[in-house]
Amino acid sequence: MRIVLVGPPGAGKGTQAAFLAKNLSVPHISTGDLFRANISQGTDLGKEAKSYMDAGNLVPDEVTIAMARDRMGQPDAAKGFLLDGFPRNVSQAEALDKALATDSVKLDAVLDLEIPEDEVVRRIAGRRICRTDSAHVFHVANQPPKKEGVCDICGGELYQRDDDSEETVRRRLEVYHTQTEPIIEHYQAQGLVVTISALGKVTEVTERAMEALQRARSAQG
Template sequence: MSKLNLVLMGLPGAGKGTQAQRIIEDFKIPHISTGDIFREAMKNETEMGVEAKKFIDKGELVPDSVTNGIVEDRLAMDDVNDGFMLDGFPRNIDQAKALDEMTSRLNKPLTAVINIHVDPEVLVERLSGRFICKNCGATYHKLYNPPKVEGTCDVCGHHEFFQREDDKPETVKNRIAVNTKLNTPLISYYEEKHLLYNINGDQDINDVYSEVKKVLEAL
């Protein structure tokens, strides 16, 4: 099997985290999540890490040039010589073009972009189904984990529940709309480069992974 240099894409709630875990276990490649490498770069006070911290401390978005620099520093490390999986990068076309340049400089070109596609309406149901018992804080989900008796907490027997702001359908719809807007141009970009593999994320987690695994083994 050739080296797997991957980008993993998917909207919030598409189950990317679960699939990422399985890919790294089976294919033994480092998982490069932008959140993790930012924290690492800041902790080690690398040049780019120090730069990023200035923006993060002010609650501002880190500019592409800094993000790209942190990703390139990470991709230059020896543990990714035999493959890697990027998660959370690129987030826009400029970053995608920068990634093309850095992977060609480092001679680690992308093998494939795996996009876990789930119908946005299903995502809203998945993400906004969570609710919490007002009395004891037990967490439920209207689809995957409802109380045994409707309207009654399994743990303490109380009947009042609430939803966190970021679990409310309106908030979730907005989050998905923002992410769709970001992802759509990237999907077209990688489609044109014949690197994109769309995986149906509407099925059972294990079936999603079987599809992912089939694609990766074929590469």
């Protein structure tokens, strides 16, 4: 299957993308991974992207699209792929449509992870990171440390990242509503959108997603 994964920050896209890609036996293609791979390998696209990033500028859509198209053309993506974090806006979605049409490839579904804003804020703003080892992550509600402000694993100080503050989270949500959410309407016009709730345990959301994707594939014949 060829799938685009959409959802606001805090919906669990990264986690679900990994599980879904494994269950569907397709590569998980994220924008971040594309940039890192091209830059580390020193490709022409990687060098171009790095020049923009080093200057503090956004990487142009055409560079991102070229990277995605190159990745989707690799052998392991011949039977499908899962795009995570791309397309990020309607112009990228339209460019992706053209690129896929040129390659005689069609998307099977756009999986929309739906979650209330207040839950997004609760999930992200509740995170606490260990200053000693950032791999040690806790949550004030879901996974609180035994002692407030202290890492259970190494005793380091737990803190809230600036990116995880409620104010920052709400700004990120505004950006999502303004820039990314409109792609859902773009794909609804093509009959591709499948919406599921992102609430519940990770396994429950994955099962929900797999069932929805299977229905979408059956509906397309």
